[in-house]
Amino acid sequence: MKKLKIxxxxxxxxxxxxxxxxxxxxxxxLRLLQRGHDVSVYSSSLHPYQDNEWNDVKIIHCKDWENKxxxxxxxxxxxxxINDSRKREFDILLHLGYTxxxxxxxxxxxxxxxxxxxxxxxxxxxxYNKPTQRFLRWAESLAARHADSLIADSPxxxxxxxxNYNKIPVYIxxxxxxxxxxxxxxxxxxxxxxxxxFMLLARMEPENNIEMIIRGHLASNSLFPxxxxxxxxxQFGRYITSKYNDPRIKYCxxxxxxxxxxxxxxxxxxxxxxxxxxxxxxxxxxxxxCGCLVAAHDNRFNKAVLxxxxxxxxxxxxxxxxxxxxxSLTSLNHWKKTxxxxxxxxxxxxxxxxxYEKMMLNACGQEQAIVPxxxxxxx
Numbered sequence: 001m002k003k004l005k006i007x008x009x010x011x012x013x014x015x016x017x018x019x020x021x022x023x024x025x026x027x028x029x030l031r032l033l034q035r036g037h038d039v040s041v042y043s044s045s046l047h048p049y050q051d052n053e054w055n056d057v058k059i060i061h062c063k064d065w066e067n068k069x070x071x072x073x074x075x076x077x078x079x080x081x082i083n084d085s086r087k088r089e090f091d092i093l094l095h096l097g098y099t100x101x102x103x104x105x106x107x108x109x110x111x112x113x114x115x116x117x118x119x120x121x122x123x124x125x126x127x128y129n130k131p132t133q134r135f136l137r138w139a140e141s142l143a144a145r146h147a148d149s150l151i152a153d154s155p156x157x158x159x160x161x162x163x164n165y166n167k168i169p170v171y172i173x174x175x176x177x178x179x180x181x182x183x184x185x186x187x188x189x190x191x192x193x194x195x196x197x198f199m200l201l202a203r204m205e206p207e208n209n210i211e212m213i214i215r216g217h218l219a220s221n222s223l224f225p226x227x228x229x230x231x232x233x234x235q236f237g238r239y240i241t242s243k244y245n246d247p248r249i250k251y252c253x254x255x256x257x258x259x260x261x262x263x264x265x266x267x268x269x270x271x272x273x274x275x276x277x278x279x280x281x282x283x284x285x286x287x288x289x290c291g292c293l294v295a296a297h298d299n300r301f302n303k304a305v306l307x308x309x310x311x312x313x314x315x316x317x318x319x320x321x322x323x324x325x326x327x328s329l330t331s332l333n334h335w336k337k338t339x340x341x342x343x344x345x346x347x348x349x350x351x352x353x354x355x356y357e358k359m360m361l362n363a364c365g366q367e368q369a370i371v372p373x374x375x376x377x378x379x
Contacts, residue, residue, distance in 0.1 A: 001036075001361065001366065002361065002364060002366055003036050003037055003038065004032075004037045004038070004091045004092055004360055004361070004364060005037070005038045005088075005089065005090050005091045005092075006032060006037055006038065006039045006040070006090060006091065006092045006093075006094065006360065007040050007041075007042070007060075007085050007088060007090040007092070007093045007094065007112070008025050008028070008029060008039070008040070008041045008042065008094045008096065009041075009042040009078070009081045009082070009085065009093065009094070009095060009096070009101070010042075010078070010081075010094075010095045010096035010097045010101055010117075011025045011041070011042070011043075011096055012043070012044045012046075012047060012064075013041065013042065013043025013044050013047040013049065013059065013061075014026045014029065014041050014043065014049070014054055014057070014059070015049055015054060015256070016256055017047065017048060017049075017254075017256055019203055020174075020278075020281060020282040020283065021096045021097060021117075021119070023282050024096070024174055024282055025041050025096065027175070027349060027353075028353060028356060029041050029057045030055055030057060031349070031350070031353040032353065032356070032357060033055075033056055033057055035353075035357060037357075038058075039057050039058065040057070040058040040059070040060050040088070040090075041054075041057055041058070041059055041060070042060050042062055042081040042084070042085075043059050043060065043061050043062070044061075044062070044064035044066075044077060045061055045062065045063050045064045046064045046066065046067055047061075060081075060084060060088075062077060062080040062081045062084055063076070063077070063080050064076070064077040064080075065077070074099070074100040075100040075103065075104075077100070078100045078101045078104060079104055079107070082101070082104050082107045082108060082109075083107060085108075085109050085112065086107070086109045088109075089109075089111060089112075090109065090112045091112065091113065091360075091364050092112065092113050092115060092360045092363065092364070093108065093109060093112040093113070093114050093115070094115050094116075094117070095114060095115065095116040095117065095143070095147070096117050096119070097116075097117065097118075097119040098116055098118065098119070098139050098140060098142070098143035099119075099136060099139060100139075101116075101143070102116075102139045102140070102142035102143035102146065103139060103142065105142050105143070105146040108146070113148045113149065113360075113363045113364065114146075114147050114148050114149075115147065115148065115149040115150075115151060115359070115360070115363070116143045116144075116147040116149070116150055116151065117151040117153065118140070118143065118144070118150055118151065118152055118153075118157055118161060118169065119153070119157075119278065119279065141164075141165065144161060144164075144165040144167055145165065145167075148363065149169075149170065149359065149363055150167055150168075150169035150170070151169055151170050151171075151172055151359075152169040152170070152171050152172075152279065153171075153172065153173050153174060153279040153280040154171075154173065154278075154279030154280045154301050154304055155171060155304050156279065156300045156301055156304060157169075157279040158171045170355070170359055172352060172355045172356060172359070173279075173280040173285070173305075173346070173347055173352065174280050174281070174282040174285050174347065174352065175285065175343075175347045175348055175349035175350075175351065175352035175353070176282070176285040176286045176288070176289040176343050176347055176349060177289060177349050178289050178340065178343060178344065179262045179265070179266055179289055179290040179291070181259070182263060182266045182267070183259075183263055184263075184267065186259070186260055186263035186264070187263060187264060187267050190227075190250075190252070190264075192225070192227075192267070194267040195267065195268075195269045196224055196269065197224050197225045197226070197227060197250075197267075197268055197269065198217065198222075198224055198225070198226045198227070198268060198269060198270045198271075198272065198323070199226065199227035199228075199229060199264060199265070199268045199270075199271055199272070200213055200226070200227070200228055200229065200230075200271070200272040200273070200274060201229040201230060201261070201265075201271075201283050201287075202229075202230050202273075202274060202275065202283070203230055203231070204230050204231060204232055204234055204236045204237035204240060205236060206236060207275070207276050207277045208274045208275050208276070209274030209275075209276060209297050210228065210230075210236075210240060210274055211240060211243075211244075212274065212313070212315070212316055212319060213226070213272045213274055213313075213319055214226065214228070214240070214244050214249060215244075215316040215319070216313070216315075216316040216317065216318065216319020216320040216323065217248065217249070217319060217320075217323060218244070218246060218248060218249070219316060219317075219319075219320045220319075220320045220323040220324050221324055222248075222323050222324065223248070224248075224269065225247075225248055225249070225250045226248060226249050226250065226272075227250050227252055227264065227268075228240075228249060228250065228251050228252065229252045229253070229254070229255055229261070229264070230253075230254060231253060231254040232251055232253060261286075262286070262290050265286070265287050265290035265292050266290045266291060266292075268292060269293070269326075270292075270293050270295055270322075270323065270326060271287045271292035271293065271294050271295070272294075272295050272296075272319070273287065273294055273295070273296040273297065273302060274296075274297045275297065275301070275302070276297045276299050276301075276302075277301075278301060279301055280301065280304070280305055281301075284296070284302065284305060284306075285305070285343060285347045288305075288306075288339040288340060288342060288343050288347070289340065289343040289347075291336050291339075291340055292336070292339075293311075293326065293332050293335060293336060294306060294309075294310040294311070294335075294339070295310065295311040295312070295313055295319070295322050295326070296310050296311070296312055296313075297312070297313060297314065298312035298313060298314040298318075305342075305347075306339065309334070309335040309336075309338045309339050310335060310339075311326060
């Protein structure tokens with residue numbers, strides 16, 4: 001088997017201090033490295049970790065001006081990453097997302113195979129105005145047209161790309177590892193009791209339906225606290241914390257310690273997943289791997305993963321009703337066990353990395369590596 005030289009860009013860097021793509025880059029880079037490949041991950045100059053290696057994965061730091069000029073800095077950061085990649089002679093350059101990347105497609109290194117994970121339908125995010133949404137739709141089209149290979153993390157994203165661009169992406173979802181080491185002392189430091197609190201984990205963005213979940217919880221008769229986990233130091237985060245200043249809402253900020261998050265998930269009575277725009281979200285798979293009872297926003301992305309093994313909400317009243325009645329449902333243990341089994345089989349971390357590695361080897365002429373379709377068939 002050929003040893004590949006692989007570059008991963010499109011994230012703020014590893015170790016994860018931001019979100020799903022960064023978390024995914026952690027897992028994928030480590031496992032590809034363990035399989036003998038040469039792996040580099042691009043990282044923002046603003047990232048708190050500034051070493052040149054992380055667990056033997058190479059880190060390439062590029063200048064990022066986002067702290068000085070805002071969103072435009074993301075485009076400059078991606079430009080800097082892409083220009084650097086032109087001199088590295090990567091076999092594979094994996095682009096995680098397209099938002100501020102695909103406009104520079106003409107600078108993508110021609111000698112590398114450019115693979116793009118297309119993320120969610122970014123142009124549908126409610127935080128963006130109409131001109132920005134039109135730009136994002138255009139950026140999506142650039143990535144779809146110019147990438148050598150496309151990856152869709154959700155069947156709905158795959159269908160969207162086929163219907164709109166006549167390109168057939170490879171469907172590879174995200175994976176997770178089963179959580180096996182519960183430690184009640186982790187939640188004790190938050191003043192919590194097992195199965196006596198609810199939680200949500202998300203970036204503070206309107207389309208994650210955080211406000212809907214909070215309103216539904218506050219309207220319910222439950223005295224359990226709701227943990228809101230995510231960085232609240234943005235406009236929407238400040239709005240939420242100011243408007244919903246109630247002792248039943250505990251704002252925990254961002255937590256990146258995996259063991260701490262997994263324990264919080266494991267001991268929660270109910271896990272809310274409000275994401276509505278993206279594809280398969282890594283945090284949802286990890287909640288399933290922790291045996292969470294999930295209440296998810298009612299949309300095609302979440303239903304493709306959870307199927308009938310979850311409660312669904314689309315209004316404040318739905319949230320309120322599920323909180324007040326979920327303890328009486330007899331199907332809850334079945335839901336948990338079935339979702340955990342999905343993680344062991346369909347969303348298995350090693351299987352996901354197998355799919356990426358096979359796709360990369362196949363693209364580089366390793367004919368024995370067949371692009372896996374079984375993952376999609378198993379969903």
